[in-house]
Amino acid sequence: MLDPALEGLFLALAKAEDTVSRLDARAQTCSFAEGWAARVDFIEASGWGWVSGEIVDLEDLVLHDAQMDARLPDQALRATYGLVRARHRARRAGPELQSSAGALWLAGYRGEPPSVAPAPLEAAEPGSAPGEARDLAGELVHQLRALSRGETDDSGEAVEEWMLWVRRLPDRAPALLRAAVALEGWRLVNPLPRQSYVGAVIVAHALRQSGRTRACLLGVEAARRALPQPRRGFLAPTLVRLAYWLQVLSLGAEAGLAEMTRLDLARQVVLKRIGGRRAHDRSRDLLDLLLARPLVSAPMAAEHLGVADHSARRLLTGLGASLMEVSGRSRYRAWRL
Template sequence: MNSDRYDFSSAQRQALASDCAAAAEAAAVALARLDERLLRAEPLLAEGVRQRGHAFEAQALIGLTGSLCPLEDLVLHDAGMDVRSPTREIARAAAMLDERRRLARREPAEVLSPSALRQRLGIDEPEEEDRRSRRTTPSGTAKQVAAPWDRIDREEDDEDQADEDDLGRKEEDDHGDPAFAEIDALLARTRKKLDAWNDLSSDAGRKSLTLRDPGYDAAGRLSRWEAILEEGRGLPAALAAALALDAWLFLEPSERAGELGFAFAATVLRQRGLADVHLPVVGVGLRRGKFRWSPHQALPVRIDGLLGAFREAAAFGQADLDRLSLARIVMLRRCEGRRGNSKLPELVDLFVASPLVTVQLAAARLQVTSQAIEAMLKELGGSLPRELTGRKRYRAWGIM
């Protein structure tokens, strides 16, 4: 997509602020109410909502791309207890889960700094790009540095031609068919190219495996997104975050980390004071709502839809906090009259803090045997959370 098409002038900024004022205010109020509830809630419940939100957000981002990411597989993979081989979608969701946890621990200003953004996206600083693109020879003349794949081609073309000539001379000496000699030469060149591209023994070889579009201009796209992020400082917080997310989805500053835009938009909300104690689950709100973002829509329509996603994200957080509070109260009633060293309250807290709990996961966290966990699950009786897998083995329970 051409990044030059994204135009956001001062007149368009004023029109957008007036058209989406009501939606921005509603989104800001919803997010502020959720943040205040989490601030006043018990630390265990607030932490449970935050940790569960990270998992739900990672699953939702994969779902927005049209792929499938079962929540139980994601949680088991995160705990290192995979039941089956993780798929590509599970690996992407796990990477996003780790990314959100990392961003939640850092200050928003540090996350959104230009150096941190460039480092996260693997984009060199302008000075470093100049040094890499232009190297000065002892005579003072500038020399253009070729791309790795171009250097491989040039360095090996002579060797390939020499191998082909040697093979051709050998075939002539053996009075072979010239057609087969050409095929053998082609196979030899192909083998050498594949060996060069699949060299995992060095950093240069591993870097060559990462194929990138040379005309993508990730640095230019990121610079344009940073400019739009700076232009949004004069807008209301929710509107600025929606504009940052819309610009990220339109400009696509990263070829392979498009989901980061949702985390950066949530970080903008934290930076502007609407989400001081949590990282909003913007992807969950977008997936739960009816709006689907498209670059062919008008800018006010896109922004209004993203603001609606912010409201849905806040509503999901409120509902999740209610579910956890009620479930914890019901389960703690089964813990009354227990001994002081009973592990049952810890199991209840584990249900609150994790989206899914399995026997193996609980045994590892509580440092007891699987038989002890099975006995405690029976003691919970009717207050036991719902079983989600529908299986007789490798079952999982969660507060949904």
């Protein structure tokens, strides 16, 4: 009979494999995949801010990204927007991002991206206990415990240590299980406390580089907001912690699927409403902007369409009930699909 913690780990792995595969397959055929991915970036940043105690409105993040801030950006907004910038960079980067220089570039400590991919390492041979071979889960737990004893005060050295350690994880472990181990390892080392999101972005990028995901950059931070920590928090047993990270990946994929389905339904409703309009009408272009942004203001729509603000507001209100005004104020109003 399996140990309950081990059984829970592999049940969480099976669910994560299913949901991540369905999300990636759906993203490959989605006509507005880029807009959906941009939405996930902002949702992830908002979720990380909530977990880290930097509460920032989603509207402020979107306006800051468009350089149309309604107020002077504060430290919390700049820190949270760092995750949006990091995900933008990771989506365009290649294998050179899987290095300490790449991690520091994502964190904003380097002005130029790395240009050379790290040299491949040979996978470490599985360790063995006296008289018996260590199983996969036991080996991963052993490597995590070894990593927790190798912390350093220098951020660059700590990132490099984590990178080398991740590249030595056994190849026979499923990709998502390796991702969960890498996320837990990042938590143990904590090389960039003020940019703790970097580890999750690098792990998601590694999954994409390896081909486990092809059309999406998995999100972690928003799911961490919705999923409570294990009963004993950071002191929970290692297998429970790994199951927690797999549940985070699964929940993030489920949320991505739900958001894609909701956007597709709203898109079909709006297209049906504007289907009979004249050919020069800009409503379809406005719909593309609404699909690409979680929130849209009248100045943003006016700049995107090249029309006056009052014309943009008229087009926004003309899209019907599928468009919701979410700011609740008379100035700097914002709408979402």
